[in-house]
Amino acid sequence: MEERIQTLLNEVNAYAAGDKAALEAFRLRYVSKKGAVSELFEELKQVPVEQKKTLGKVLNQLKQTAEARLQELTEQLESAPVSSAEIDLSLPPIPNQLGNLHPLSLTRYRIIEIFERLGFNVADGPEIEDDFHNFSALNFPENHPAREMQDTFFIEKKSAGSQQDILLRTHTSNVQIRMMENQKPPIRAIMPGRVYRNEAISARAHCFFHQVEGLYVDKNVGFADLKQTLYHFAKEMYGKDSKIRFRPSYFPFTEPSAEIDISCLICKGVGCNVCKHTGWVEIAGSGMVHPNVLRNCNIDPEEYTGFAFGMGIERVTMLRYQINDLRLFSENDVRFLRQFQPVV
Structure with missing residues (x-):
């Protein structure tokens, strides 16, 4: 052996x-x-x-x-080394397979592009937030329904060891508060990001989604500035033929407040499940920043005024690409994602 x-x-x-x-x-x-x-x-x-x-x-x-x-x-x-004799030059070339940007990313980049041309900066902030920056500083009353467990994902409730509730932010308005705390006017910025709400998942809603909010604080800022800014955005995003309407509304952090609707681009105004058969889809909430919010951030409301707005990126994307089910954005179905423009 x-x-x-x-x-x-x-x-x-x-x-x-x-x-x-x-x-x-x-x-x-x-x-x-x-x-x-x-x-x-x-x-x-x-x-x-x-x-x-x-x-x-x-x-x-x-x-x-x-x-x-x-x-x-x-x-x-x-x-x-590979000799040229081993290479078959008659073979067809391998196609350059490029990936795809997610439709939400495409819309987010487009929103940023539109507002940057208007002089808005892009700001970011934490997704895990405390009660003050998410609710109290925004003029939410202690008994407001949004503070309840059925609407907010709380991480840590107020106890002897913690001074405030800790939660997943329900909007990107917390970034506005942090900006106004740390920066003196003039302030002009948008805040895109992911937010969380304890909602039932359906074709029109999800427990996590994406928002972009805007804030402009300076001397002599009026409601007309807000209207023209949002009119310009809608026309740039959806085309000059899109119809827009403002409806009076209520938000704790703005006064006066308005909701912005756009004519449904999916059904062309005929009626569908996205527009609830009304022909109109709400894309944003807006208004003049409430004086209490400015005071909470140590900004004098007698000297400065401002407007704020917020919109869901999913909703904007659904209208932009005629998508009728919000759940498609988070299912990662390659057949769906491949329908959008590739990375170039």
């Missing part, structure tokens, strides 16, 4: 592989589970005990040498 081991050792050291087929033949002959080395290990079980130690040591050396030789031959083949 020792002579067979030595013979195999000589074969392994002398083996040369000129191509992948010869390399595979070497692996099958010496290294595989059914190769010569494995067969010798099986025979070693029948060898007398007094010879096992000596033969086992030599056999292990053979195994290690065969594995090292396989690695060496593999590296030699991979590093060898």
Whole structure:
């Protein structure tokens, strides 16, 4: 048996592989589970005990040498230059497969582009927030329904060890508060980001979604500035033929307040499940920043005024691409995602 081991050792050291087929033949002959080395290990079980130690040591050396030789031959083949004779120039080229941007990302970038041209900066803030920045500073009363568990995902409720509730932000307005706390007017910025609300998942709603909010605070800012800003945005996003309407509304953090509707681009005003068969889809809430919000951020409402707005990126995207089910955005169905423009 020792002579067979030595013979195999000589074969392994002398083996040369000129191509992948010869390399595979070497692996099958010496290294595989059914190769010569494995067969010798099986025979070693029948060898007398007094010879096992000596033969086992030599056999292990053979195994290690065969594995090292396989690695060496593999590296030699991979590093060898490819001659032009081995390249088939008649084969068709491999298509350059580009990935796709998610439709929400495409819309987000488009929103940012529109508002940056109007002089708005882009700001960001934490998704895990405290009660003050998410509710109190925005003039939410203590008993407001949004503070209840059925509407907000709370991480830590107020207790002896914590001064405030900790929660997943329900809007990106928390970024507005942090900006006004740390920056003196004039302030002009938009805040895109993910938000969370404890809502039933349907074609029109989800427990997490994306918003972009805007804030403009300066001297002599009026409601007309807000209207013209949002009119410009809607026309740039949906085209000059889109119809827009403002409806009076109520928000704790703005006064006066308005909701902005756009004519449904999915059903062209006829009526569908997205517009609730009204022909109009709400895309944003807006209004003049409430004086209490400015005071909470140490900004004098007698000197400065401002407007704020917020819109759901999913809703804007549904209208932009005529998508009738919001759940498609989070299902990651490749057939859906491939319908949108590739990365260039």
